[in-house]
Amino acid sequence: MTWNGWLQILVYFGLVLALTKPLGVYLHRVFESGERPLPRLFGPADRLLHRLCGVDPNQEQDWKQYLLSLLVFSLMGTVVSFLILVFQDRLPLNPQGQEGVSWHLAFNTAVSFLTNTNWQSYAGETTMSYLSQMVALAWHNFVSAGAGIGVALALARGLTRRPAPDDPGAKGLGNFWSDLIRSLVYLLLPACTVLALIFVSQGVIQNFAPYLDVATLEGALQPMAMGPVASQEVIKMLGTNGGGFFNANSAHPFENPTAFINLLQMLCIFAIPAALTYAYGRMARDQREGWIIFWSMAVLFLAGTTTAYWAESHANPALSGLAIEQSVGNMEGKEVRFGIAGSALFATVTTDASCGAVNSMHDSFTPLGGLVPLVNIELGEIIFGGVGAGLYGMLVFVLLSVFIAGLMVGRTPEYLGKKIEAREMQMSMIYILIFPLVILIFTAWSSVTEAGVSALANSGPHGFSEILYAYSSAAGNNGSAFAGLSTNTPWWNVTLGLTMVLGRFAMIAPVLAMAGSMRGKRTVPPGPGTFPTNCLLFLGLLVGVILIVGALTFFPVLSLGPVLEAFLAPHNRLF
Amino acid sequence: MKNILVIALRTTLVTLVLTGLIYPLVVTGAAQALFPAQAQGSLVKDEKGAVVGSELIGQAFVNPGYFQPRPSAAGEGYNATASGGSNLGPTSAKLKERAEADLARLLEENGQDNGPVPAELVTASGSGLDPHLSPRAAYWQVSRVSRARGLARDRVEAVVRDNIEGRELGFLGEAKVNVLALNLALDRQFGRPAAR
Missing domain, CATH: 1.20.5 (Single alpha-helices involved in coiled-coils or other helix-helix interfaces)
Incomplete structure (x- = not known):
């Protein structure tokens, strides 16, 4: 580890911290105020899109309508993307003549981008036409991010809105379509357009040219993939999607050419999830509620970064007997321009948030370095988390923590003045249990079937880690991989596809149900038995609950993979 | 509905x-x-105006008179339509075999008296297209390059030194040398190396 490495990490976190309030205020104004920002610039587009889509922004939806809108829209989007992928050979913008995609890969990929996962069983440059990249994939990058923000807002509204005296049992959680449109108009499209041009100025490509055949300095032939990369690259980071234009993702110099762009990409990942905690504080009328959530996330983020950086700064013991100067650390799968710190930080950020872009190959990390991304995902993608998904996931843990605190003092727990009762806890438990259930069942199943293990690139405990990482990543809607695993087979495409659907919608449904049941509850003023949720004590409790739930669920299975490997590696046990 | x-x-x-x-x-x-x-694609042209690559994409070099890049897992090596890393894990026997083979080749081509081989020269990058070396990994190859070109060691060293790019904004990333730019600079100053 170097001082300069730590400086990069601290500067990065300082920038995230500095962005949280201004962007949070902006988001709050966009979604929760009558006076939206920059009306001259965005107002006309806002009204036009509402009219084109036939949406009345003032029509409030209850939780069932909100969920139904999300599901119908998602289903339509999947079908459209599936068809574009299958028939891409008959559609325009395909200068390389890429063939139509198989049904199982098209299913996996359509679902993957729809659920904001961006798991990729394919290599972009050898599989996808430019039209598929732009329309079938990047379109979902935008709308799945917008949908995530919408669900987070709906839950936040359910928790923080107080029913008016003349309207007991009020049900309105906002309007899904309007939340989606406004996330595009006020946030994602303008930010992406500006950032994409900054990306291009530093070397990210943006063209529709056929691939080049370059004669190198020595006269050899070097084929070189082209494409409209920058426009997709930005939303891939800002929407915490993570699906790369190219197979190597953000390690590819055309996606991520410099250390400066690397920093900007990491900022894009955390910007919206961090800002949403601030916007939430505004909605809760107590900014400390937002900051406690922010700092709970920050504590877990800093712990993960430290561990990953420390682990990757160590030499790989397998190579240490040879005449190799390894003082720099574990460079397999990493780029020189990012170095160890820039790679370990990126790996932590991308798995804390459910982004899943990679600038180095997690499969080649040291055992403990690779454990960090895996644990980040398995804690439930709530360390800043996906756009929107991080906030609603964290709020479920907040309610669980309040409930546990209530049990300890023997009083009915309440949060922001609203009582937490049996229904909310049932929904929380569904949310929390579905996640490990899907991961563990499919991991076990794949580990004992030929269809599962034939995809492995590594054997021994590391091979098991590849399987566990794949299903964790799919259920957490992350999308990064221990990428040696060759998952473009019917078994893997279908099981991972189902995992992604369950990890998204089977978790959003209880969240919205909870939002619905909390919405109409009357608030009671805090009494002496109320457990305050805006203090450091609660931060400790919240982080503790997250770690205990995560550890109890996943420690046994982690001990079979990365933990076992960490004990074997120093003894030069190879597989 | x-x-x-x-x-x-x-x-x-x-x-x-x-x-x-x-x-x-x-x-x-x-x-x-x-x-x-x-x-x-930030394409680079030689003095005759012919495209010889991209300044961002690494390319393979085998002539001993050129600096060589890192091992690549992109296709057969530096195939910019097949990006990717080796994805070999830390306890992979294949990883060790590959490193041993690269090590033996490097020691044979460069001689035994350059000290231990810098890690980047025996590890594959994540993209398989890494255009850079650390300054240390470039300096390590100076004796071979100067021998192949019949030049004094310090003249080649000076070119390497001129091509070191520091950290961006003084603290971002790591110091590095762009291999294609370095080899082009050598050609500009000393002409093309003899074919081997």
Whole structure:
């Protein structure tokens, strides 16, 4: 580890911290105020899109309508993307003549981008036409991010809105379509357009040219993939999607050419999830509620970064007997321009948030370095988390923590003045249990079937880690991989596809149900038995609950993979 | 329900056209107008004007008179239509075999008296297209390059030194040497190396 490495990490976190309030205020104004920002610039587009889509922004939806809108829209989007992928050979913008995609890969990929996962069983440059990249994939990058923000807002509204005296049992959680449109108009499209041009100025490509055949300095032939990369690259980071234009993702110099762009990409990942905690504080009328959530996330983020950086700064013991100067650390799968710190930080950020872009190959990390991304995902993608998904996931843990605190003092727990009762806890438990259930069942199943293990690139405990990482990543809607695993087979495409659907919608449904049941509850003023949720004590409790739930669920299975490997590696046990 | 279906259909069409077509086309137009060279891949030309590669994409070098890049897992090596890393784990026997083979080749080509081999020269990058070496990994190859070109060691060292790029903004990333730029600089100063 170097001082300069730590400086990069601290500067990065300082920038995230500095962005949280201004962007949070902006988001709050966009979604929760009558006076939206920059009306001259965005107002006309806002009204036009509402009219084109036939949406009345003032029509409030209850939780069932909100969920139904999300599901119908998602289903339509999947079908459209599936068809574009299958028939891409008959559609325009395909200068390389890429063939139509198989049904199982098209299913996996359509679902993957729809659920904001961006798991990729394919290599972009050898599989996808430019039209598929732009329309079938990047379109979902935008709308799945917008949908995530919408669900987070709906839950936040359910928790923080107080029913008016003349309207007991009020049900309105906002309007899904309007939340989606406004996330595009006020946030994602303008930010992406500006950032994409900054990306291009530093070397990210943006063209529709056929691939080049370059004669190198020595006269050899070097084929070189082209494409409209920058426009997709930005939303891939800002929407915490993570699906790369190219197979190597953000390690590819055309996606991520410099250390400066690397920093900007990491900022894009955390910007919206961090800002949403601030916007939430505004909605809760107590900014400390937002900051406690922010700092709970920050504590877990800093712990993960430290561990990953420390682990990757160590030499790989397998190579240490040879005449190799390894003082720099574990460079397999990493780029020189990012170095160890820039790679370990990126790996932590991308798995804390459910982004899943990679600038180095997690499969080649040291055992403990690779454990960090895996644990980040398995804690439930709530360390800043996906756009929107991080906030609603964290709020479920907040309610669980309040409930546990209530049990300890023997009083009915309440949060922001609203009582937490049996229904909310049932929904929380569904949310929390579905996640490990899907991961563990499919991991076990794949580990004992030929269809599962034939995809492995590594054997021994590391091979098991590849399987566990794949299903964790799919259920957490992350999308990064221990990428040696060759998952473009019917078994893997279908099981991972189902995992992604369950990890998204089977978790959003209880969240919205909870939002619905909390919405109409009357608030009671805090009494002496109320457990305050805006203090450091609660931060400790919240982080503790997250770690205990995560550890109890996943420690046994982690001990079979990365933990076992960490004990074997120093003894030069190879597989 | 019918209402939701109609809105869903219209929203699907509107967002698809807006974010899937209009947005990337607008970005492409602006990028081509403002930064045409970068948008096309930052291609590098030699003195005759022929494209010899991209300044961002590493390429293979085998002539002992050129500096060599890191091992690559992209296709057969530095295939920029097949990017990717080796994905070999830390306890992989294949990883060790590959490193041992690269090590033996490097020691044979460079001689035994350059000290231990810098890690980048026996580890594959994540993209398989890493255009850079650490300064240390470039210096390590100076004796071979100067021998193959019949030059004094310090003249080649000076070219390496001139081609070291420091950390961006003074603290971002790591110091590095662009292998293609370095080899082009050698050619400019000393001519092309003899074919081997």
